[in-house]
Amino acid sequence: MTEEQLHHLNNDPLPEGVYDAAQAAIVRYAQKSTRLEPIDDATYAALAKHFSAPQIMDICLTVGLSNMVNRFHATFLTDVDQATIDEVEAGDAIAGVCAIPRPKPPQPG
């Protein structure tokens, strides 16, 4: 994936020319599913145009898996490993700050 593709994952509507049709179908679906919005026929049809039923199941359950992991961390405030922080900062120093936002861990209270 390109830096630009990483940068626009939360944009709605998606910018033109950044994702191909199959990629855009996944991103739009993942946004709606994560926001618990109804999955309308157009959104599903865009997926079905590019992916088989088993593949759409994997897309659906991967979005669900990510949401589950996000909720796990929001619940248990899992500390980000220092090794991970070191690697990310080393990567920033080489290639500039990652296009994906890195929110600060929530403070208990």
Added chain:
Amino acid sequence: MARIPLMDEKDPRLSADARAYLQHVSQTRGRLINIYRAMANRPEVGRGFSGLANTVYRGNTTLDPQHAELAYLTATVVNNCYY
């Protein structure tokens, strides 16, 4: 500071099941990160989680890697997850 213990793979008091789970994850994922140390509070859940992840997202997924990663990352970015 995590709200549940992050199981240390070097801790001699670790249960045999938690130790087996952490060793398995370390081998299959190549290293241990804290989500697995947290999951080790309940190794059965950890194994179930890894089973699902290896079926739909990694390993046995029907998707090519970039599509699987788009699905996973978009959700994480929309949720503004810090981890």
